[in-house]
Amino acid sequence: MEEQFMQRAIELALENVRGGRGGPFGALVVKDGAIISEGTNRVTSTNDPTAHAEMIAIREACAKLGTFQIDGCELYTSCEPCPMCLGAIYWARPAGVFYGASAADAAAAQFDDAFIFREIAQPTRLRKISMSQVMRDEALVAFRAWLDKGDRIRY
Secondary structure, three states, X not given: OHXXXXXXXXXXXXXXXXXXXXXXXXXXXXXXXXXXXEEEOOHHXXXXXXXXXXXXXXXXXXHHHOOOOOOOEEEEEEEOOOHHHHHXXXXXXXXXXXXXXXXXXXXXXXXXXXHHHHHXXXXXXXXXXXXXXXXXXXXXXXXXXXXXXXXXXXX
């Protein structure tokens, strides 16, 4: 079954390129042996830098399942996830991830995200994009309100 689902993710990536809709990436979410969502890279067609195939597939799966996590599901993606998608995957908590091409393969095709992994490892003061903390005490009010909320949904 793994090969069947990975083949579909690869087909989605290829169809996306041939259709001129975006980059060569496809993903799908599977639950109990059935595809419940599919996604393709839509960054350039929607002018949305977060519209990666994995993000689209996770969003659609959550909408269909009526939940903010995809536990009990597997994610199949045509390429090893980038740092943004990896973060979303951990928040979504699937049972597992299967990927086709490697990050090095993506870099060879001019989709190199190694610099993002390096930036994440840097202290904020050394990152290439300036990051400054402002009004921390005021911002903590929202966290205190969250912690005081008795009916909050934990995630």
